Amino acid sequence: MNNVSTKTSYLIGLVFLLSGILYFFASNWQGMERSEKILLSVGLMLLFYLTSFIVSKSISRHVFLSHWTFLSGATSFGISIALLGQVYNSHADSYMLFIIWLIPVFLFSLITGYQPFYVMSLILLNLSIWFYLNPSSHTIYRTEGEMALLFLGFAILNLLVFLVTQKHWVASKLLEYLSFLAAQGFLFTATFLEFFPGFKILSFLLYLGFLAAGFVYFKKKEEKVLLVFTCLIGAAFLFAEFIDFSFTYMPELFYLLGFAITVALLAGSVFFVRWISKYESPDNKFIPFIKKIVTVTITIVASLIGMSSTLGVVFLATGLLENGIYMFGMVYIIIALFVKERIYTVKYTLLVIGFMISGGTAIVSGEWWHVLILAAVSLYVYLTVSSTIIRVFMYILLNLLLLTEFVKVTDAVEEALIIFAVLNIICYLFTKNILLKRSSYIVALALAFSLSFVDSSHQIFYYLYNAAFIVIALAALYRANQKDDHFERWGSGIFLTLYIGYKYYDMLWSLIHKSVTFTIIGILFLTIATYLDRASDKGQERKLSFVSRKASLLIGVVLLQMAFLSVQVFKSESILKNGKEITVSLVPVDPRSMLQGDYVILRYSFSTIPELSENGEYSQEIPDGDVVSVLLRENGNGIYQYGGNFAHDGKWMDPYEKQEGDVIIDGRYDAYNSVTYGIENFFIPEGKGSEYEGRKFAELKVGSNGDAILTRLIR
Known part of the structure; x- marks a missing residue:
């Protein structure tokens, strides 16, 4: 085993370990107290940072390991912030979560110049933007x-x-x-x-x-x-x-316009190819690339517009008759087969339109003669055309057609996915043709990935399918790294990333069990990496990690992270200890947060302020996002509700005289007559949403400064 295998093992170990940590905290496991969860998350973050410093000093031949563990520490900081939001029931996926996470990551990137920190900063920046534009717990107009x-x-x-x-x-x-x-x-x-x-x-x-x-x-x-x-x-x-x-x-001329644009694009592509071909020469290898990418683009646009227009005409002429739609697609294919290869834009556009129409019809209808005819034609086109993209398209379509027919005949989805995945793996392992090898590689991974989400009648098979995908994808990644094959490395890496990300939302397998599984896999691969590392610990160059070179600055940022977490915990605990406890009425809904697990979205009776509506009494404009202080008063049943008054910029709508028991809660104006208070989410253990159905009241702790914490839901 060489250094590539060692690095791959370390990377896989860290990725699965971090995923296990994230899944664990997102599960909101009730076997730990609030303080224990916080200490554990902060402890793990510090452990990653400490490991990075130790590795930078003791294993200097592996600069990457010091860097990766430090990056893991920065990732753990984000998990810790999300955990605070969970245990204190604050905004789910709040854009502020990602901004706070972004600040130290960006500082790390400036200090170290390490590329992954720059990439992570950009991702966090755009996640902040996404959740600013699309809050998950309320609507902004x-x-x-x-x-x-x-x-x-x-x-x-x-x-x-x-x-x-x-x-x-x-x-x-x-x-x-x-x-x-x-x-x-x-x-x-x-x-x-x-x-x-x-x-x-x-x-x-x-x-x-x-x-x-x-x-x-x-x-x-x-x-x-x-x-x-x-x-x-x-x-x-x-x-x-x-x-x-x-x-x-012009909806009435939609189809005619589509045909006209398709013809114009194809004619333009023919002239373009003739024009640019004049400039081709052995010394200019970039011209063929330009010609290829432009013609592919025109083919895509013309195919989509032509297909849309054709389907519209067919629907108008025949209704939803599948045979009619199928035959229209076959007409395109037959015409394309007679078009010469040198007019490839026209030929390939007609082929794509035809196969998309007929292929889609065959897959949906499941008619055996639709499938068999099109499969035969797909195989013929695969063997006769020269375009790599068209041949890959034909290979994928051929698999889909045969898979569809197999499922229709046998009514065995699981068995079909297994058989076709195995056949593609065999094809990948034994074929010498590079195009066929890469096509079967992607199809095999896609089928194994699909199989990992099948709700099998026997739960054991579901876990076996997931184990099979992990083994296949990891084996493919190791093989790609050994061969230094960028295509296969990216392919397996993308599927593994999709798997880990999408599994978060897979309800067939609980987060806590996924957490344990991923953590075990992570520890296993880190152990393997350590073993391989010792076996190859000879003659390797020693390098200086940025962790060693920039230690004082990095420690300063880590201390800032600790300070932020400490302040947040102190503020929240102070409200829980000293805040006034009140009961309010609510209406819940139930989604899943990106980082924090299952939660209930809440609205309160005081989330809507009547005076702020379009026809309300309050005439002054309040900018979106401005702080509004809302008066809550206890009714005769011991429930606090809107007291008919609020303040903006320190000015009350009506003159206010404090009464015994009054509570002032701060929120942010969200346009129209809506106010959010940062307590619109209540995090619950995974899969326990049904236990919270019908809960009509919530208990809050409201601090003297207007901040509030949601403590529990009650019936």
Whole structure:
């Protein structure tokens, strides 16, 4: 075993260990007290940091291990913040959680220059933006103009990060690609908002120009990946705009317009290929790439528009007759087979339209003759065309068709997934054809991944399927690293990431059990890594970790993290100890938080302030997000409710005279007549939502400063 296997084992161990920690705290296990959970989470964070410092001094040949454990400590800090929100029932997935997490991570990136910290900072920044725009526990009302400005502002923020990478002030391709995609996502969305009359048309032209300028710029710099991203985003944008424009301005001519655009795109692609082919030469290897990516983009756009228009015409002509739709698709395929290969844009567009229509119909209908005919044609196209993308598409479609027919005949979903996964694994292991090897590799992983979510009639099989996926994906990752195969490394890494992330929401397997399983896997692989490390501990170069070089600055940031956690705990515990206990009425709902587990979303009788409604008595405008102090008074049944008065900027709506038992609670104005108080979430043990159904009251502790903590729900 070489150093690659050692690094892979350490990485897998840390990833599964961190996942196990996250799953454990998210499960809200009731076997530990609040203080024990907090101490455990902070202790784990400090343990990662301490391990990083120890490794940097004692195992200097493995700089990566010191860096990864320090990164794990920074990740654990985020878990600790989320845990505080859980144990004190504060905002679920609050954007402030990610901002607070972002600050020390960004400081770490500035201090160390370590690329993963920059990438983590960008991810946390955009998560903060996402939850600012889309709070999980309440609704914020914004006009389309406000949303457009926010999207443009966040796009500029990401473009600034992209510019930093383009200027090589920070050398990170992953940061470059992620910031570019995030910026494009915000700009893409903003073009569909009506900021002012004519904004959609203006933004369409400006964004199209922006994409064209990006294409020219990346072509000049020979940035292949960014060119691909730009073309794919352009394809998605043009298709989305076609749908939006057609249904908004000329729905009756939608299908005819679609056919006209498809023909125009194909004609344009033919002229483009002829024009750019004049500049091809042995010395300029970038021109063939440009030709390929542009023609692929045109094929995607033309295929989507052509398919939409064809389906519309077929529906109008035949209704929902599956045979009619299927035959229309076959007509496209037959025409494509007679088109010469040199006019490949036209040929491949017709093939894609035909196979998408007929393939979709065959899979949905399950008619055996639909499936068999199309499977035979797919195999023929796979063997005769030269396009790599079309051949991969044919391979995936062939698997889907045969899998569909197998399930229809046998009514055995699990067995079908197992058989086809095994067949693809065999194909991957024994074929010499690189295209077939990679196609079967992705299909095998996808089928094994799908199998891990099957609700088997026997629970033991469900666990066996999950174990099989983990073994297959990890074996594939080891093999890819041994061969230094980037495609297979990324493939297995993406599927493992999807598995760990999506398993969080899989209700068939409890979080606490997943936590134990992942923790055991993590410890096992760290043990394996340590063994491999000792076996190869000879002749390796000693390097100096940033943990050693920047120790004092890093310790300073860690102390800031500890200070923040301590202050938050102290403030919350003070409210619990000294705050006034009151009972209020509520209405709950039940989702799952991204980091904190299951929780109930609550609204209170005082979440709505009548005087702040459009026709209410209060005439002054309150900016969204401003603090509002709301008066609560006890009714005759011992329940606190809205006392008919509130204050903004220290000024009461009506003159206020304090009465015995009055409670003042602070919240934030959320537009219209809604106020949120930071107590809209009550975290519950996993799977116990039914036990909290019908609870109509909640107990709060309200501090003298207006802050509140939700302590329990009662019937």
